[in-house]
Amino acid sequence: MTFAQPKMTARDVSVFYGPKQAVKSVTIDVPTDEVTAFIGPSGCGKSTFLRTLNRMNDTIPAARVEGQIALDGEDIYSAGMDVVQLRARVGMVFQKPNPFPKSIFENVAYGPRIHGLARHKSDLEAIVQRSLKRAGLWDEVKDRLSDSGTALSGGQQQRLCIARAIAVDPEVILMDEPCSALDPIATARIEELIAELRGNYAIVIVTHNMQQAARVSQRTAFFHLGQLVEYDATDTIFTAPKEARTKDYITGRYG
Amino acid sequence: MSSTLVAGAPAIGAEPAARAPTDWRTDAMRGRIRRRYAAERRFRLLGLAAVTLSCGFLLVLLASMLSSGLGGFQRTDVRLSIDFPALNLPVTRGQLRGSGADLALAGAGLQGAVGRAAVQAFGEGGDRYIADRAWLTVRDAVLADPGLLTRRTAIDVPASSGIDAAARGAGRADDEAVVARLEGLRLLSTAINWDFFTRADATDPGAVGIWGALKGSLLTMAVTLLVAFPVGVLSAIYLEEYAGRNRWTDLIEVSINNLAAVPSIIFGLLGLAVFLNTLHLPRSAPLVGGLTLALMIMPVIVIAGRNAIKAVPPSIRDAAFGIGASRIQVVFHHVLPLALPGILTGTIIGMARALGETAPLLMIGMRAFIASPPGGLADPATVLPVQIFLWSDEVSRGFVEKTSAAIIVLLAFLLAMNAAAIYLRNKFETRW
Numbered sequence: 001m002t003f004a005q006p007k008m009t010a011r012d013v014s015v016f017y018g019p020k021q022a023v024k025s026v027t028i029d030v031p032t033d034e035v036t037a038f039i040g041p042s043g044c045g046k047s048t049f050l051r052t053l054n055r056m057n058d059t060i061p062a063a064r065v066e067g068q069i070a071l072d073g074e075d076i077y078s079a080g081m082d083v084v085q086l087r088a089r090v091g092m093v094f095q096k097p098n099p100f101p102k103s104i105f106e107n108v109a110y111g112p113r114i115h116g117l118a119r120h121k122s123d124l125e126a127i128v129q130r131s132l133k134r135a136g137l138w139d140e141v142k143d144r145l146s147d148s149g150t151a152l153s154g155g156q157q158q159r160l161c162i163a164r165a166i167a168v169d170p171e172v173i174l175m176d177e178p179c180s181a182l183d184p185i186a187t188a189r190i191e192e193l194i195a196e197l198r199g200n201y202a203i204v205i206v207t208h209n210m211q212q213a214a215r216v217s218q219r220t221a222f223f224h225l226g227q228l229v230e231y232d233a234t235d236t237i238f239t240a241p242k243e244a245r246t247k248d249y250i251t252g253r254y255g
Numbered sequence: 256m257s258s259t260l261v262a263g264a265p266a267i268g269a270e271p272a273a274r275a276p277t278d279w280r281t282d283a284m285r286g287r288i289r290r291r292y293a294a295e296r297r298f299r300l301l302g303l304a305a306v307t308l309s310c311g312f313l314l315v316l317l318a319s320m321l322s323s324g325l326g327g328f329q330r331t332d333v334r335l336s337i338d339f340p341a342l343n344l345p346v347t348r349g350q351l352r353g354s355g356a357d358l359a360l361a362g363a364g365l366q367g368a369v370g371r372a373a374v375q376a377f378g379e380g381g382d383r384y385i386a387d388r389a390w391l392t393v394r395d396a397v398l399a400d401p402g403l404l405t406r407r408t409a410i411d412v413p414a415s416s417g418i419d420a421a422a423r424g425a426g427r428a429d430d431e432a433v434v435a436r437l438e439g440l441r442l443l444s445t446a447i448n449w450d451f452f453t454r455a456d457a458t459d460p461g462a463v464g465i466w467g468a469l470k471g472s473l474l475t476m477a478v479t480l481l482v483a484f485p486v487g488v489l490s491a492i493y494l495e496e497y498a499g500r501n502r503w504t505d506l507i508e509v510s511i512n513n514l515a516a517v518p519s520i521i522f523g524l525l526g527l528a529v530f531l532n533t534l535h536l537p538r539s540a541p542l543v544g545g546l547t548l549a550l551m552i553m554p555v556i557v558i559a560g561r562n563a564i565k566a567v568p569p570s571i572r573d574a575a576f577g578i579g580a581s582r583i584q585v586v587f588h589h590v591l592p593l594a595l596p597g598i599l600t601g602t603i604i605g606m607a608r609a610l611g612e613t614a615p616l617l618m619i620g621m622r623a624f625i626a627s628p629p630g631g632l633a634d635p636a637t638v639l640p641v642q643i644f645l646w647s648d649e650v651s652r653g654f655v656e657k658t659s660a661a662i663i664v665l666l667a668f669l670l671a672m673n674a675a676a677i678y679l680r681n682k683f684e685t686r687w
Contacts, residue, residue: 110580161574
């Protein structure tokens with residue numbers, strides 16, 4: 001499935017961990033201003049594929065990526081692409097909340113500071129405030145910005161991580177099962193937040209939870225055994241999947 | 256299907272027997288529980304015994320060091336009556352003002368005069384009761400109060416090593432008799448031997464000081480820390496964060512692990528060959544000693560550093576990379592602060608080992624008799640453990656206490672160094 005104006009495009013992308021192939025020739029377009037969900041059983045390669053979109057696999061020495069991935073038409077694996085800038089443009093939120101063991105303020109300010117986005121302290125403070133507000137965390141932490149980020153609850157930590165990601169003003173946000181370590185109430189907060197952020201960013205979310213995919217996403221891609229089986233509008237995937245494997249997975253036959 | 260997964264399950268197809276309720280009150284059950292508690296009690300007792308034993312050893316060590324060593328910080332003084340007008344020193348009051356005063360007194364023959372005064376005061380052989388350097392005490396008293404030269408006075412001067420030993424009950428019989436006589440006259444007293452903290456090695460056990468060796472140790476440790484810490488930490492960072500895993504890095508890892516176990520005297524030979532014979536650095540100098548010990552403890556710091564860096568959760572690295580931090584930013588902003596407590600622990604262990612090390616320093620000439628404290632990194636020096644080794648080898652009885660006193664100083668140094676490192680470590684300790 002392709003769009004007229006995709007934010008990111010992947011063509012024939014394969015990922016190998018040593019001799020093992022984790023992702024097999026995936027071709028997909030990620031739309032601008034919409035939420036795309038990757039679903040599929042454990043070990044199907046959806047997280048691995050997600051991590052190729054901002055080259056986080058570079059940090060794993062054994063990982064090798066083939067094929068072409070482009071952000072706004074620009075090949076992100078080309079020699080001219082700076083990985084540091086790429087990761088600022090394509091932010092990431094991880095499965096387990098991973099705030100830095102620093103203050104809440106420092107957690108959010110770190111990205112803008114290393115990328116030189118704030119000229120003055122007041123600019124930085126404005127960015128931190130705006131990011132925390134967007135992440136829906138400002139009211140809870142505005143009086144204790146100097147407290148440690150690790151002292152927050154799990155759900156708050158994850159929203160702090162989202163604030164940290166959006167503080168550098170990314171174009172794409174990748175979320176790797178962002179709610180799998182959270183309780184249902186915190187999960188609902190994150191899902192609301194994703195709905196609010198939609199429209200400003202291209203969001204790609206990997207999830208195990210099919211209801212979550214149905215709730216938050218407009219597009220859903222189903223991965224199985226490293227292959228992209230089906231990619232369509234979320235409504236279509238959940239009501240009238242074309243592939244038998246998709247149907248089996250959604251109806252709970254396996255996974 | 257599920258029954259085959261249960262260990263010891265009956266053969267496929269056979270019906271499992273109906274489950275009978277467990278009887279928890281049978282004798283076998285009670286016996287088993289009793290034995291479990293008994294095993295736990297035995298283990299606790301064994302642990303307690305082990306801890307008591309090690310604490311006991313520590314207490315015995317400390318008690319024996321303190322009981323035999325505290326005397327090393329004291330000296331025996333003899334009250335010496337001096338009739339200055341009778342000695343008729345050729346020195347004028349004018350000469351006693353200004354900077355040349357000590358020279359004037361030395362030139363006037365004060366040393367001989369003090370000896371004569373001792374003979375006068377204690378009879379034939381009385382000059383042997385006081386230390387050779389006793390006249391320095393007299394000199395200082397005169398410098399402090401030139402008016403003394405016009406009258407008869409009594410000054411407490413250090414006793415000779417023989418009298419000092421006899422006063423502690425460890426001298427020769429004739430000295431013991433002298434001590435008994437002097438004590439009868441109430442002329443003996445004990446004072447804190449401040450000279451011990453300001454002087455260096457000497458042949459007379461009464462005149463030795465620990466400052467030379469202490470300063471040597473301080474300088475050597477400074478060199479060791481300044482070389483081993485940065486090099487060790489940077490190696491650990493490089494190996495953990497930058498170097499890939501291949502045959503070469505495996506080889507380096509094995510080599511470092513083996514280096515950490517190499518006997519220290521081998522490092523002394525290495526230091527001798529490299530620093531003295533090849534680079535021609537000064538012999539017996541803290542610079543060379545520090546470099547040699549740095550080579551010795553570097554593997555310890557590298558290993559501890561690598562383990563500490565490995566223990567930093569990958570999620571922190573992911574978080575920093577995911578926001579666009581470069582590798583060096585990830586390392587210095589996030590990994591290193593979290594790994595620092597572990598790195599410091601390794602450094603403490605390494606430095607403590609270096610501080611107590613004797614063998615490698617013997618190889619590079621730090622066992623020489625050095626009678627003045629080192630002025631700098633290139634001056635001949637010795638260090639505390641070597642000084643202890645040298646003094647323990649002396650025949651003179653007076654060195655026994657000095658050896659124990661030096662051990663107390665070494666232990667105090669060690670405790671101070673560790674306390675500083677632990678303070679730093681706790682300061683940097685952060686949870687995640």
